[in-house]
Amino acid sequence: MKTATNADGRIEVSDLVVRYGDATAVDGVSFTVARGEHVTLLGPSGCGKTTTLRAIAGLETPSGGSIRIGGQAVYSAAERRNVPAEKRGISMVFQSYAVWPHMSVFDNVAYGLRVRKTPRAEIAAQVDRALGLVQMRNFADRSASLLSGGQQQRVALARAIAFSPSVLLFDEPLSNLDAKLRAEMRVELRELQRRLDITSVYVTHDQEEALAISDRVIVMHVGGIEQIGSPEDIYHRPKTRFVADFVGSANLIGGKVSATGGGEINFGVAGGLTLRAWASHPPRGDEATVAVRTAHIGLTVKGAEKATDGADMDTGNAVPGTIRTRLFCGDFIQYVVDWAAGQLIVRRPPTDLFAEGAEVTASFTPEHCVLLEG
Secondary structure (H helix, E strand, O other), X not given: OOOOOOOOOOEEXXXXXXXXXXXXXXXXXXXXXXXOOEEEEEXXXXXXXXXXXXXXXXXXXXXXXXXXXXXXXXXXXXXXXXOOHHHOOEEEEOOOOOOOOOOEHHHHHHHHHHHOOOOHHHHHHHHHHHHHHOOOHHHOOOEHHXXXXXXXXXXXXXXXXXXXXXXXXXXXXXXXXXHXXXXXXXXXXXXXXXXXXXXXXXXXXXXXXXXXXXXEEEEEEOOEXXXXXXXXXXXXXXXXXXXXXXXXOEEEEEEEEEEEEOOEEEEEEHHHEEEEEEXXXXXXXXXXXXXXXXXXXXXXXXXXXXXXXXXXOOOOEEEEEEEEEEEEOOOOEEEEEEEOOEEEEEXXXXXXOOOOOOEEEEEEOHHHEEEOOO
């Protein structure tokens, strides 16, 4: 069987189902990845994200649905078609680097090309190009056993891109690195993906990582898709309680919808307070929940003339409260504020200092007070 020619790299997953006995790991998942797009599957352990990725790679056999790469079916339950992994024209970077310690860096990267019986001169050129892209050209002759974790991950990346695949898959490739190196590698991965203009699907449980490197994010939960959107949409406009709670830090406030109009609603909460909230969908009944990101709430001392940056008390919601706890977290200060409807978690820059026990006004705009579905 010849390798599929998937030059445009577009991925189409339709009604994908993967079962293990009576357990359904992936339940009717559908999405597309455009040519050159970087899409991240984000979710907690057991949500089906890695199983979905492995099904695209051909490492898992689905129970239903279809997967097309470059317009060609690599799996189709209806057509009883399942192209072997090595014939799909894709490459994969794993959580474990799978770098062979007994080989040099050059030989590690060249391995896949030699298996494909690529001419020697072309191997040398492709390996040099790949190592250059990951800034490892000067390490070509070094034994892989002498590399750091970050360097080994770069070698794994170089090996994956050496034969110019149409699709690149990542299975939590940075999870074994320390926090500082992981942050640096995010930047490098994003820049590399843009330079290569390659279609890629990335799996992670780290929401900060997903937001930082993706063109679009697919949030998964218990085998299904909760929301698909740009990182900005996922963060600023969560659709469900799960997305609001899993991606970023948010206050979930229960109450009743009392009036609607122009995309905004009146939302009544405990203590007789009414908030203005933003709704992307018609409310279903009057009982509902809104989400307010902790970073979108401003604080001002009660009676002060000017609120902290990001809070417009004239055009938004302004509620009185008392600071119960102040926690210094380095890049931000987290406040726990008691108010009529319970407690608000507020994150402010470390320059915004308020004393515990201070009476304050917490303020946020209607667009940052988002009505959730369900």
